[in-house]
Amino acid sequence: MRANPFAILVSATPEGGFATHVPVAISEAGDAVVIRGHVARANPHWKLLEQDPRCFMIFHGPHAYVSTSNYTSRENVPTWNYGTVHAYGRARIFSHHEELHPMLHQLIGIFESAYAEQWDSFSASYRERMLGHIVGFEITVTELQAKFKLSQNRTDQEQLNVIASLGASSDTTVSEVAGLMKVEKLGKDPD
Numbered sequence: 001m002r003a004n005p006f007a008i009l010v011s012a013t014p015e016g017g018f019a020t021h022v023p024v025a026i027s028e029a030g031d032a033v034v035i036r037g038h039v040a041r042a043n044p045h046w047k048l049l050e051q052d053p054r055c056f057m058i059f060h061g062p063h064a065y066v067s068t069s070n071y072t073s074r075e076n077v078p079t080w081n082y083g084t085v086h087a088y089g090r091a092r093i094f095s096h097h098e099e100l101h102p103m104l105h106q107l108i109g110i111f112e113s114a115y116a117e118q119w120d121s122f123s124a125s126y127r128e129r130m131l132g133h134i135v136g137f138e139i140t141v142t143e144l145q146a147k148f149k150l151s152q153n154r155t156d157q158e159q160l161n162v163i164a165s166l167g168a169s170s171d172t173t174v175s176e177v178a179g180l181m182k183v184e185k186l187g188k189d190p191d
Helices: 045-051 097-111 115-121 124-131 156-167 172-183
Strands: 006-013 016-023 025-029 032-040 054-066 079-094 134-149
Touching: 006 032, 006 045, 016 032, 016 045, 016 097, 025 097, 032 079, 032 097, 045 079, 045 134, 054 156, 054 172, 079 172, 097 115, 097 124, 097 134, 156 172
Parallel strands: none
Antiparallel strands: 006 016, 006 054, 025 032, 032 134, 054 079, 079 134
16 A cells, blocks of 8 residues: 555545545554545545545555467467555545644645655745645545455466566566565475
8 A cells, every 4th residue: 555655535425436646655553544535625535435434445555467479378368467455444624724634734745745845845825725636635544355356267388478477577567576476485496
């Protein structure tokens, strides 16, 4: 989740699902996982969370198309390997500047710590005006579901082929799948 902090916030509505892509900060408070971020005040998602705080976030990790050319048997179909986490919980929204400031500083610290000095140098009226354009949220996670589809059902040789194929890609989203496969100790060299 921390490695892929640009997540999708999802809420249910009577008309169907509603999703917003947002950068977030992940922290732990005791045994609890807490996700913090904000949406634009013009985005109706905060109103949905106010009406029904139940929501979930999707954290996409690396992912890649897997060609059948990696398999030893001709009769196969292509697939997609990936890692993802779904974090379910209840959101609390806030718009008081006293709460928005620490949340923004937490996000700034994650994404561009050097910007903190610039933000702090702005006039108080400008900062307050900018804070008026956002609504913060804090989600206390009640359930985490991780899914890693990494060719676990393939032979060691086929896993080695997939690792070599994906690892050779210049696209980091693709090559990181090979890294995940190695971390999971897939594709052991046959003796």
